[in-house]
Structure formats: C-alpha cells, structure tokens
Amino acid sequence: MDVDADGLEDFENVARYDTVRVEAFSDAVFAVAMTVLAVELLPPEHQPGDLLHALLDQWPAYASFLASFLYVGVMWMNHHATFTRIRRMDRGLRFANLGILLWTVLIPFPTAVMADTLQERNLADSRAAVALYALIGALMCASWLVFFHYLTSRPHMAEEDVPDRFFHAERTRAWVGVALYCVAGVLGTAADPLVALAIFVALPVFYAVTSEGLLEMRWAGERTRRK
Amino acid sequence: MDVDADGLEDFENVARYDTVRVEAFSDAVFAVAMTVLAVELLPPEHQPGDLLHALLDQWPAYASFLASFLYVGVMWMNHHATFTRIRRMDRGLRFANLGILLWTVLIPFPTAVMADTLQERNLADSRAAVALYALIGALMCASWLVFFHYLTSRPHMAEEDVPDRFFHAERTRAWVGVALYCVAGVLGTAADPLVALAIFVALPVFYAVTSEGLLEMRWAGERTRRK
Amino acid sequence: MDVDADGLEDFENVARYDTVRVEAFSDAVFAVAMTVLAVELLPPEHQPGDLLHALLDQWPAYASFLASFLYVGVMWMNHHATFTRIRRMDRGLRFANLGILLWTVLIPFPTAVMADTLQERNLADSRAAVALYALIGALMCASWLVFFHYLTSRPHMAEEDVPDRFFHAERTRAWVGVALYCVAGVLGTAADPLVALAIFVALPVFYAVTSEGLLEMRWAGERTRRK
Amino acid sequence: MDVDADGLEDFENVARYDTVRVEAFSDAVFAVAMTVLAVELLPPEHQPGDLLHALLDQWPAYASFLASFLYVGVMWMNHHATFTRIRRMDRGLRFANLGILLWTVLIPFPTAVMADTLQERNLADSRAAVALYALIGALMCASWLVFFHYLTSRPHMAEEDVPDRFFHAERTRAWVGVALYCVAGVLGTAADPLVALAIFVALPVFYAVTSEGLLEMRWAGERTRRK
Numbered sequence: 088m089d090v091d092a093d094g095l096e097d098f099e100n101v102a103r104y105d106t107v108r109v110e111a112f113s114d115a116v117f118a119v120a121m122t123v124l125a126v127e128l129l130p131p132e133h134q135p136g137d138l139l140h141a142l143l144d145q146w147p148a149y150a151s152f153l154a155s156f157l158y159v160g161v162m163w164m165n166h167h168a169t170f171t172r173i174r175r176m177d178r179g180l181r182f183a184n185l186g187i188l189l190w191t192v193l194i195p196f197p198t199a200v201m202a203d204t205l206q207e208r209n210l211a212d213s214r215a216a217v218a219l220y221a222l223i224g225a226l227m228c229a230s231w232l233v234f235f236h237y238l239t240s241r242p243h244m245a246e247e248d249v250p251d252r253f254f255h256a257e258r259t260r261a262w263v264g265v266a267l268y269c270v271a272g273v274l275g276t277a278a279d280p281l282v283a284l285a286i287f288v289a290l291p292v293f294y295a296v297t298s299e300g301l302l303e304m305r306w307a308g309e310r311t312r313r314k
Numbered sequence: 315m316d317v318d319a320d321g322l323e324d325f326e327n328v329a330r331y332d333t334v335r336v337e338a339f340s341d342a343v344f345a346v347a348m349t350v351l352a353v354e355l356l357p358p359e360h361q362p363g364d365l366l367h368a369l370l371d372q373w374p375a376y377a378s379f380l381a382s383f384l385y386v387g388v389m390w391m392n393h394h395a396t397f398t399r400i401r402r403m404d405r406g407l408r409f410a411n412l413g414i415l416l417w418t419v420l421i422p423f424p425t426a427v428m429a430d431t432l433q434e435r436n437l438a439d440s441r442a443a444v445a446l447y448a449l450i451g452a453l454m455c456a457s458w459l460v461f462f463h464y465l466t467s468r469p470h471m472a473e474e475d476v477p478d479r480f481f482h483a484e485r486t487r488a489w490v491g492v493a494l495y496c497v498a499g500v501l502g503t504a505a506d507p508l509v510a511l512a513i514f515v516a517l518p519v520f521y522a523v524t525s526e527g528l529l530e531m532r533w534a535g536e537r538t539r540r541k
Numbered sequence: 542m543d544v545d546a547d548g549l550e551d552f553e554n555v556a557r558y559d560t561v562r563v564e565a566f567s568d569a570v571f572a573v574a575m576t577v578l579a580v581e582l583l584p585p586e587h588q589p590g591d592l593l594h595a596l597l598d599q600w601p602a603y604a605s606f607l608a609s610f611l612y613v614g615v616m617w618m619n620h621h622a623t624f625t626r627i628r629r630m631d632r633g634l635r636f637a638n639l640g641i642l643l644w645t646v647l648i649p650f651p652t653a654v655m656a657d658t659l660q661e662r663n664l665a666d667s668r669a670a671v672a673l674y675a676l677i678g679a680l681m682c683a684s685w686l687v688f689f690h691y692l693t694s695r696p697h698m699a700e701e702d703v704p705d706r707f708f709h710a711e712r713t714r715a716w717v718g719v720a721l722y723c724v725a726g727v728l729g730t731a732a733d734p735l736v737a738l739a740i741f742v743a744l745p746v747f748y749a750v751t752s753e754g755l756l757e758m759r760w761a762g763e764r765t766r767r768k
Numbered sequence: 769m770d771v772d773a774d775g776l777e778d779f780e781n782v783a784r785y786d787t788v789r790v791e792a793f794s795d796a797v798f799a800v801a802m803t804v805l806a807v808e809l810l811p812p813e814h815q816p817g818d819l820l821h822a823l824l825d826q827w828p829a830y831a832s833f834l835a836s837f838l839y840v841g842v843m844w845m846n847h848h849a850t851f852t853r854i855r856r857m858d859r860g861l862r863f864a865n866l867g868i869l870l871w872t873v874l875i876p877f878p879t880a881v882m883a884d885t886l887q888e889r890n891l892a893d894s895r896a897a898v899a900l901y902a903l904i905g906a907l908m909c910a911s912w913l914v915f916f917h918y919l920t921s922r923p924h925m926a927e928e929d930v931p932d933r934f935f936h937a938e939r940t941r942a943w944v945g946v947a948l949y950c951v952a953g954v955l956g957t958a959a960d961p962l963v964a965l966a967i968f969v970a971l972p973v974f975y976a977v978t979s980e981g982l983l984e985m986r987w988a989g990e991r992t993r994r995k
C-alpha cells in the first residue's frame with residue numbers, strides 16, 4: 088500500500104491504492120474486447136465454389152471490425168496516456184474506470200449488429216444498426232467525460248507535474264467525441280448508413296492523432312519547432 | 315521468493331509466495347468473464363425492416379448483462395480491496411481463491427439462460443432461470459465466505475495494520491449476499507421473475523457501496539465527520 | 542536484461558531473460574482457457590415450460606466443465622509452484638512452455654465433445670469422446686514431462702536452493718498423470734464412459750494435493766510432525 | 769515516468785513511457801488470440817455412432833489450428849525478443865505495435881475459413897481459403913516490417929548494447945516471411961491447397977528457429993564453436 092507523505096495519509100491509506108492493478112485489469116479488458124471483435128468475423132455461408140464472392144460480399148463486416156478495433160485500440164492508448172498522469176486511485180475513480188470498461192466490452196455487440204445488417208441492405212434496419220453503434224460510441228466518450236470530470240475536481244490525484252489544463256483539454260476531446268458520434272448517428276439515419284460507417288472508421292483517427300492530449304500536442308509541436 | 319523474518323520462514327519459504335501472481339491471474343479471469351458477458355449479446359433474429367423492435371424486445375438480455383457486469387465488476391473491486399490486506403498466500407488460500415474464480419467464470423451461463431428465457435415469457439421457464447441465477451449468485455458469495463473464513467483463522471496471513479474485525483466484517487457482508495440472492499430467488503420463483511431480475515441488478519450496488527468493507531466505511535465516515 | 546554474475550553472462554545475456562513475461566503470458570492463457578470452458582455451457586434447447594428438466598438433463602456438461610476447470614486450475618498452480626523455482630529462461634524452455642500452453646488451450650475442445658456426447662447416450666460415441674479427452678489429458682501431462690526433462694538436464698536454470706530431487710519428483714508426478722489418463726481412457730472405452738468421466742473429475746485432485754511437489758509434501762510433513 | 773539522463777528528457781518525458789504496459793497489453797492479446805483459435809474447434813456434426821470418423825474427418829481443422837497456434841506463439845516469442853532490445857516507446861511505435869496486434873487478432877478468421885473449407889473439398893473454395901490465409905499471414909509479416917523500419921530509423925529508442933545490424937537483420941526476416949506466405953498462397957491457388965496448408969504449418973518453424981534474430985543466431989553459433 089503506497090502511502091503519501093502529506094498530512095492525508097493515515098486517512099487515505101485504506102481507501103487509496105496505487106494505479107497498477109487498475110491499469111493491468113483495464114488492459115486485459117481492452118485486449119479481450121479487441122480479440123473478441125475479430126471472433127465475430129465468421130466464415131460466410133456460401134454455395135459450393137462461391138466462397139470468394141461470399142468473402143468479398145461481407146466487406147461491411149470488415150469495415151465494422153476495423154472501426155471498432157481502431158476505437159478500442161485508441162481507447163487503450165488514451166487510457167495509457169491518462170494513467171501516466173494519475174498518482175492515486177480512490178473508489179470513485181475505480182467506478183468511473185469501470186464505466187469506461189462497460190462500454191468497451193459492449194462495443195462488439197453493435198459491431199456485430201452493424202456487420203450483419205449492412206450486408207442485408209434493408210434501409211430501415213441499416214439505419215437502426217448505425218444508430219445503435221453511434222449510441223454506444225457516444226456513451227463510451229461520455230464515460231471518459233465522467234472520468235475526467237472526477238479527476239479535474241480532485242487535482243491532488245494527478246501527478247504533480249501535469250498542468251491543470253491537461254484534464255480540461257481531455258474533457259474537451261471527450262465532448263468532441265460525444266458530438267461526432269451523435270452527428271454520425273444522425274447522418275446515418277437521415278441519409279446513407281454507409282456514410283455513418285465511414286465516419287465510424289474515421290473517428291478513431293481523430294482520437295489517435297490527439298492521443299497525448301490536445302494540449303500536449305500543441306506543446307510538443309512548439310518545442311519541435313523551437314529546436 | 316519472499317521470505318519473512320519471523321521464525322517460520324524456513325518452513326514456509328517453499329509453501330508461501332507473494333500475492334502478486336494470484337492477483338494478476340484473478341484479474342485476467344475477471345476481465346475475460348466481464349467481456350464474455352457482452353459477447354453473449356447477439357444480433358437479434360428479425361423480419362426485414364424490424365431490427366429496431368427486435369433490439370428493443372431483447373431488453374431482458376440487456377438487464378441480465380448489466381446485473382452480471384456489475385456483479386463481476388464489484389467482485390473485482392472486493393478482490394482488490396481484500397488482497398491489499400493480505401501479506402501471504404498459501405496453498406489453501408489459493409484454492410479458496412480458485413473457488414471464487416469458479417463461480418465467476420460460471421456467471422455468463424445463468425446470465426445467458428435468464429436473458430434467453432425472460433424474452434420468451436413462459437412463467438415456469440422464467441422461474442427456473444431466475445432460480446438458477448440466484449443459485450450461482452449465492453454460491454459466489456458463499457465462496458467468499460470460505461475465503462474469509464480461511465483468512466480469519468490465520469491472522470498471520472493478513473497485513474499487520476489490518477484490524478482483526480476487518481475480515482469478520484467481510485464475512486458478514488458475504489453472509490448478507492448469500493441471504494439476499496436466496497431471497498431474490500424465492501421471490502422470483504414464488505412471485506414475478508422480473509422482481510428477481512430487478513434485485514439482481516440492485517444487489518451489486520450493495521456490494522459496491524461497501525466495497526472497502528463495512529468496518530472501513532464506518533471508520534472512514536467517523537474520520538470524515540471529525541475533520 | 543538480467544545478467545548473471547557467473548562466467549556465462551556475455552554469451553547468455555542475449556538468449557536468456559527473466560521469467561516474468563513468460564509467467565504473465567502463461568497466466569493469461571490459463572485464465573482465458575478457464576473462462577472459455579464455461580462459455581461452452583449454453584442455454585439448453587427445450588419445450589416451453591420444460592427448461593428446468595432441460596437444465597438438469599445436461600448434467601454431463603456440468604461434470605465435464607468441472608473436470609476441465611479443475612484440471613486447468615491445478616495446471617496453473619503447478620506452473621506457479623514450478624516457476625518460483627526457475628531462475629532463468631532460454632529459448633528451449635520457452636518452447637517447452639508453449640507446448641504446455643498448446644494442450645491447455647485445446648482442453649475446451651474435448652470438453653465440449655464429451656459434454657455434447659454424454660447427453661446423447663450413444664455408447665460408441667461416448668467411448669470416442671472419453672478417449673479423445675483422455676488423449677488430450679495425457680498429452681498435457683506429457684508436455685510437463687518434456688518441460689521437467691529439459692529443466693533437470695540444465696540444473697543451472699533452477700534457483701540455487703531447490704534440491705536436485707525436486708524436478709525429478711515432478712517428472713514422476715507427470716508420468717503418473719500420463720498413466721492415469723491412459724487408464725481412464727481404456728476404462729472409459731472398454732467399460733462405462735461415465736467411469737472415465739468420474740476419473741477425469743477426480744484426477745485433478747491428485748495433482749492438487751501434490752501441487753507443491755511430492756518431495757516438498759513429504760518434507761513439509763516431516764517438519765510438521767517434528768514441531 | 770522513466771526519464772532518460774540525456775539532453776532530450778524534458779521534451780520527451782511526456783511523450784515517451786517505458787515499454788512495460790505495451791508488453792503486458794500485447795501479451796494479453798497474443799494469449800487471447802491463441803485460446804480463441806482452439807475455441808473454433810467445434811464438436812463435429814455426425815450420425816449417431818459415427819463420432820470417431822467425424823472427429824478424424826476434420827483433420828484439416830486440426831492442421832489449420834496448429835499452423836495458427838504456432839504462428840501466434842512464435843510472434844509472441846519474437847515480440848518478447850524484440851522488446852528486450854527496446855528502451856523507449858513513443859506514439860509511433862505504439863501504433864506500429866497496434867498494427868501487429870491487428871493481424872494477430874485477425875488470424876482466427878482465415879483459420880476458421882480454411883478449416884471449414886478444406887473439409888468440404890471444393891477446389892475453388894479451398895484455393896480462395898488458402899489465398900486468404902496467405903494474405904493475412906503476409907500482412908502480419910509486413911506489419912513487423914513497418915515496426916522494424918520505424919525502429920531502425922530511430923536508433924536512440926533501442927537499448928545501447930544492441931548492434932545496429934540487429935534490427936536490419938530483423939527486417940530481412942520479416943521480408944522473408946512476406947515472400948514465403950506469398951509463395952504459399954500462389955502454390956496453394958495454382959496447385960494443391962494442401963501444399964499451402966503444409967507450408968503454413970512449416971513456416972512458423974522458420975521463425976521459431978530464428979526467434980532471437982538471424983544475426984544473434986550466427987553470433988551465438990560462432991561463440992559456441994569457439995568454446
């Protein structure tokens with residue numbers, strides 16, 4: 088049990104533990120969710136001699152897999168970047184983390200629904216499927232919002248050298264994610280569901296290029312230019 | 315091999331190891347069980363154009379998933395809170411831990427049975443399904459009872475600063491869990507199975523708010539008030 | 542990279558690493574295999590109102606699950622007990638470890654075959670199923686034999702305080718396992734397949750009570766009596 | 769956060785972390801992918817009394833499993849051997865690692881397609897299946913190529929005692945892998961698909977015997993001869 092040297096320790100030594108086990112547990116969940124996504128890619132049913140076309144015809148399943156693999160992969164990167172800046176866990180933060188994991192393990196469900204449905208090319212069903220995916224995607228971002236909100240209101244839980252603005256910037260990123268998944272859902276139900284699928288593949292790229300935090304990017308960019 | 319400095323060490327250095335590997339292994343089991351629960355959410359069979367209703371109709375599957383996800387999540391938190399208070403493992407405690415893992419990996423089975431059955435709305439089947447879930451839920455709590463019983467009778471295995479009452483309080487919590495899952499099972503089979511489902515979702519909340527131990531909560535509360 | 546202080550180090554510092562990552566990787570495989578066993582327990586097909594009987598009728602699936610869960614659990618305990626006595630890994634030992642993992646991940650396959658078949662009560666099929674299970678079970682023990690053989694012929698890879706007889710005793714245990722799974726297979730195919738199932742549930746108990754090694758048990762017993 | 773003592777540290781302490789969490793996460797993905805391969809071995813459908821023949825008839829499923837298990841196992845060994853030579857991670861290397869994991873989790877898909885198809889003995893379908901497997905196998909090697917290319921152009925990320933030639937030699941191995949999977953795919957589609965299957969089982973052996981790097985093998989060989 089890691090006890091800090093400030094005046095809070097004897098109250099906190101029971102309720103607060105280091106972050107290591109939470110990271111390891113979350114890593115396992117991310118890893119399993121990622122692998123499970125691929126398990127849902129099944130050999131397609133086909134007429135004898137027609138496997139090649141059957142494989143090509145299920146391209147929406149590959150695109151859905153890719154969108155979700157990238158999403159979970161990038162969530163893992165964010166988790167990693169965030170936890171290097173956290174010094175202490177408490178029960179509230181463990182619950183906020185469990186919220187993130189809840190939507191992470193759920194990702195394979197809308198992915199499978201979307202993969203199944205987009206192959207059948209029924210417009211009403213396709214719209215329902217992309218709306219479901221957008222909903223889970225937005226709730227995933229919202230769970231990060233809760234996590235960062237909890238952290239920003241408890242600055243003593245962060246590492247000392249992390250600027251206050253860092254977690255505020257992270258909240259902005261999470262809000263942008265919620266908004267973009269909602270936009271994708273609306274576009275997908277109002278217009279072409281395949282547009283939503285394209286956005287779902289593209290969105291993790293936004294999170295990927297900003298995976299060290301919006302602030303850090305700008306800062307790192309400045310330093311690179313200064314060199 | 316971590317050898318203690320008291321007189322027991324040369325006898326015990328073969329039979330006792332640190333707790334790290336047991337925690338890591340248990341974490342992996344909890345993480346996989348959690349992810350597997352979501353894998354059992356399948357795209358519903360439906361008429362073309364009727365996906366949305368089919369998705370909404372399987373709400374008992376979502377409620378069952380949520381009950382089990384929370385249960386496993388809270389078991390993980392309890393495991394974490396407990397292991398920070400354990401100094402040593404021996405073979406008996408590893409077996410008691412394996413007992414907890416047995417019921418953890420089994421949770422997806424009654425969850426899937428309940429999810430399937432509650433959608434079909436056959437009363438006899440629904441009662442059988444909630445009874446099965448209550449049985450596994452109660453046995454999970456009972457396996458914690460065994461674990462804590464083993465620990466309380468071997469105080470030298472706990473960290474030195476853990477008050478004796480801690481593990482006794484934990485046993486009380488486990489007894490309460492056994493009792494409540496039995497009550498839910500009886501209510502679900504004698505009255506409405508959906509009542510049992512509601513209790514199954516609510517029960518992990520009881521464990522969650524007491525995840526640091528009943529004693530610690532009171533103690534922490536006193537100290538908070540004193541400040 | 543952990544470099545030993547003896548004369549071999551500059552040759553060996555590339556080829557030998559510490560055992561930590563191998564243990565963590567193996568733990569993950571054991572944990573996933575254990576969880577996957579339970580995933581193969583599916584809600585039984587049944588007539589409306591007949592779920593309870595359908596659940597009871599698939600008792601061979603529960604017994605098969607229990608046999609395999611205990612087997613994998615005990616293999617994990619043996620792995621743990623063995624690795625605390627290993628100081629170094631080399632490529633050969635990593636391959637021998639991969640051999641153990643090969644049969645570990647395969648265990649769910651004969652378990653599912655046996656669970657399916659014993660419910661159908663066709664004698665020829667039941668015999669084939671228990672023979673398959675006995676084969677995989679025996680090969681699992683044989684892979685431990687290879688592992689211990691590799692270790693006993695390279696005493697410098699073990700921790701210094703491990704008596705030479707330890708790994709020899711472990712080889713004896715592995716031989717006993719090979720023999721007993723073969724006996725169970727022969728009894729199951731020549732006589733009643735359910736006898737084989739009973740042995741499969743009982744066999745891990747043999748490994749469990751000797752999980753610290755036959756030698757250590759005797760040694761610990763002597764010391765306990767002497768006290 | 770592990771900060772190096774050279775002049776780059778204050779720029780790099782945000783963007784670069786130690787390699788531990790990346791290794792642990794990758795290990796979990798390798799472990800789950802490995803176990804999932806075996807989950808796809810299902811009890812064969814059969815006439816009552818005909819289980820034994822049905823089990824024997826699905827030998828292509830066993831061979832496909834073995835090819836993929838060995839491939840993933842050897843990828844894990846390579847990952848291990850490579851990461852002991854890496855001192856630092858940055859975002860680019862984490863993405864390159866995610867690329868390796870992408871093809872790792874995908875391996876069960878072509879394995880299942882190949883296992884299903886080779887049993888049906890339709891020549892056109894079998895050719896499509898081995899071509900798909902060869903494609904994914906080659907892309908896996910290509911993702912290692914990207915990883916090593918990234919590393920060789922950033923020598924400060926490697927451990928100091930790793931000769932420059934090491935990562936160049938690794939790139940050569942990856943190129944050989946890409947080429948051999950392509951050759952297997954061409955042979956399998958132009959000639960007999962079972963030839964491709966045989967190559968798929970044999971190829972990981974090439975990677976296994978060179979798992980410490982081509983360079984290291986030669987070097988170790990020289991030293992062994994010199995002794």
